[in-house]
Amino acid sequence: MHDRPVILSEYEVNSPDEMANFGKRLARIVGIGDVLFLIGDLGTGKTTLAQGLIGELAIETSEITSPTYNLVHVYTAEKFEIWHADLYRLKGPEQVIQLGLEDAFSHALTLVEWPDRMGEMAPKNRLDIVIKKTENGRNIALRAADSGDPEGWKGRLNGL
Numbered sequence: 001m002h003d004r005p006v007i008l009s010e011y012e013v014n015s016p017d018e019m020a021n022f023g024k025r026l027a028r029i030v031g032i033g034d035v036l037f038l039i040g041d042l043g044t045g046k047t048t049l050a051q052g053l054i055g056e057l058a059i060e061t062s063e064i065t066s067p068t069y070n071l072v073h074v075y076t077a078e079k080f081e082i083w084h085a086d087l088y089r090l091k092g093p094e095q096v097i098q099l100g101l102e103d104a105f106s107h108a109l110t111l112v113e114w115p116d117r118m119g120e121m122a123p124k125n126r127l128d129i130v131i132k133k134t135e136n137g138r139n140i141a142l143r144a145a146d147s148g149d150p151e152g153w154k155g156r157l158n159g160l
Helices: 016-027 046-057 093-099 101-107 115-121 150-157
Strands: 006-013 035-039 072-076 081-086 108-113 127-133 138-144
Touching (some): 006 150, 046 108, 081 101, 093 101, 101 108, 101 115
Parallel strands (some): 081 108
Antiparallel strands (some): 006 138, 072 081
């Protein structure tokens, strides 16, 4: 086991379109049981990345929006569900339990914005997508959380 997340790769994007396209590329390598934590300050592009990913996989989508007020939106892909959660308004893990995210971790692709609200409930085998503002756009760092198998994610990310 690793004590700290392992950075697997980093990318630079310079526009919202590039962020959405990055999400579309991620869509090619994720599926059932994958948990992606979208980490970044307000306005860094977490939802834009999610929109690209979900738009690429979902069978039917009207408008893909941040689930800030509903907390969770569920979309249907060809062979699985996609759960998109925004925990910004929650105070802590005790409120997260009521959302049923732990069940989604095993049977859906789960995207979580503001995952720090989960505390110890955060699954260990996940991919953290850390987005930071830069002078010209955004830096995206992909890191394997304390999964014990960062090479599994690294192999999947190869060629992204």
